[in-house]
Amino acid sequence: MRYHNFASVQGSCTYARPERLGPATDTLASRLLITQLEIRWNSTVLKISIKLASLYFISVIKMDSPIRVRYQTLEVGSVDIHVCTLRDIKQFYDPDGAAKKMGISSATWPLFGIIWPSSLVLAHFMADYDTAGKRVLEIGCGIGLPSLVLNKQNADITATDYHPETGNFLLRNAQLNNSDAINYQQVDWADQTRHLGQFDLIIGSDLLYEDEHIKLLARFIERHAAPDCKVILVDPGRGRKNKISVKMEKFGYRNTHIRPDDTSYLDQPFKGHILKFKRKGEQRVN
Numbered sequence: 274m275r276y277h278n279f280a281s282v283q284g285s286c287t288y289a290r291p292e293r294l295g296p297a298t299d300t301l302a303s304r305l306l307i308t309q310l311e312i313r314w315n316s317t318v319l320k321i322s323i324k325l326a327s328l329y330f331i332s333v334i335k336m337d338s339p340i341r342v343r344y345q346t347l348e349v350g351s352v353d354i355h356v357c358t359l360r361d362i363k364q365f366y367d368p369d370g371a372a373k374k375m376g377i378s379s380a381t382w383p384l385f386g387i388i389w390p391s392s393l394v395l396a397h398f399m400a401d402y403d404t405a406g407k408r409v410l411e412i413g414c415g416i417g418l419p420s421l422v423l424n425k426q427n428a429d430i431t432a433t434d435y436h437p438e439t440g441n442f443l444l445r446n447a448q449l450n451n452s453d454a455i456n457y458q459q460v461d462w463a464d465q466t467r468h469l470g471q472f473d474l475i476i477g478s479d480l481l482y483e484d485e486h487i488k489l490l491a492r493f494i495e496r497h498a499a500p501d502c503k504v505i506l507v508d509p510g511r512g513r514k515n516k517i518s519v520k521m522e523k524f525g526y527r528n529t530h531i532r533p534d535d536t537s538y539l540d541q542p543f544k545g546h547i548l549k550f551k552r553k554g555e556q557r558v559n
C-alpha cells in the first residue's frame with residue numbers, strides 16, 4: 274500500500290526520497306522497487322531536462338542568431354528613415370532550412386537584406402508621388418525602404434517578398450521609425466494560387482537579375498493589377514529592361530524608361546532606369 278502511495282506521489286511529480294518512507298519499506302523487495310521507481314523517475318527527469326535544455330538552446334540561437342546587422346539613418350526627401358539591415362551580403366542563416374525549401378541558396382539568401390541603390394532611387398521617387406486614394410503594392414521589397422517611406426506618409430501600402438526573414442526586418446524597421454506595422458505578405462511570384470487583391474500602383478526595385486524572373490514578375494503583376502494600374506520598377510542596368518517591357522506589352526502596358534533626375538544621395542553614379550508602365554482598362558490583353 275505504501276508502495277502504491279509512493280508510486281502515485283511520484284506520478285504526480287512530487288519527489289520523495291526513499292529514506293523518508295520509514296522502517297516498513299526497509300526490505301530488499303521494497304528497496305528494489307524504490308530503486309526502480311527512482312531510476313524511472315530520474316530518467317523522466319533527465320528526459321525532461323534534455324528537452325528543456327534543447328528548447329532553451331534553440332531559443333537562445335533564435336534570439337541571438339549569428340547574423341550581423343547594421344543600423345543607419347537615411348534621408349529620403351524631408352524624412353529620416355531609420356533602418357536595420359544585414360551588415361553585408363556575406364551573411365547567411367537558415368538553421369531550419371526554411372529558405373532552402375523555397376529554392377533560396379546561401380548565395381541568394383542575403384540579397385533581401387541590404388538596401389540596394391535602386392531601392393534608394395525608388396524611395397526618393399515615391400517620396401514625391403501622390404498615392405492618395407491608391408492601393409499600393411511593393412513587390413520583392415527586401416528591406417522595403419520605399420514601403421517604409423510610404424508608410425510614414427500613411428499610404429495604403431502592402432509589402433511583399435518570399436524571403437522568410439523579410440517580414441521580421443520590416444516589422445523591426447517600422448518600430449524603429451515609430452510607425453504602424455506595414456501590411457506584409459510573404460508570397461512567391463511563382464505561386465499562382467495566392468491572390469492579394471487588385472492594386473492601383475505596383476512598385477519594385479532591382480528585381481530583374483534572373484531571366485526566369487521576367488515571366489514570373491509580369492504574370493504576378495498582371496494578377497494583382499487593377500484595370501488602370503500603374504507600375505514603377507527601378508532597374509540598376511542589369512540588361513533586362515527591354516525583356517520585361519516586351520512581356521508587359523503583352524498584357525496591354527505601354528512603357529517609358531526614364532533616368533532619375535538627381536542621384537547625389539548614392540555613392541556611385543546610377544546607370545539604371547526608372548521603368549514606368551501604364552495601362553488603360555480597355556487596352557487589357559488576355
Ligand SMILES: C[S@@+](CC[C@H](N)C(=O)[O-])C[C@H]1O[C@@H](n2cnc3c(N)ncnc32)[C@H](O)[C@@H]1O
Nearest residue numbers: 385389392413414415434435436461462478479
Ligand atoms: C536584389 S533584392 C532587391 C530588394 C529590394 N527591392 C531592394 O532594391 O533593396 C531582390 C528581392 O527580390 C526577392 N525575390 C526574389 N525572387 C522572388 C520571388 N520568386 N518571389 C518573391 N520575391 C522574390 C528577394 O527575396 C529580394 O528581396
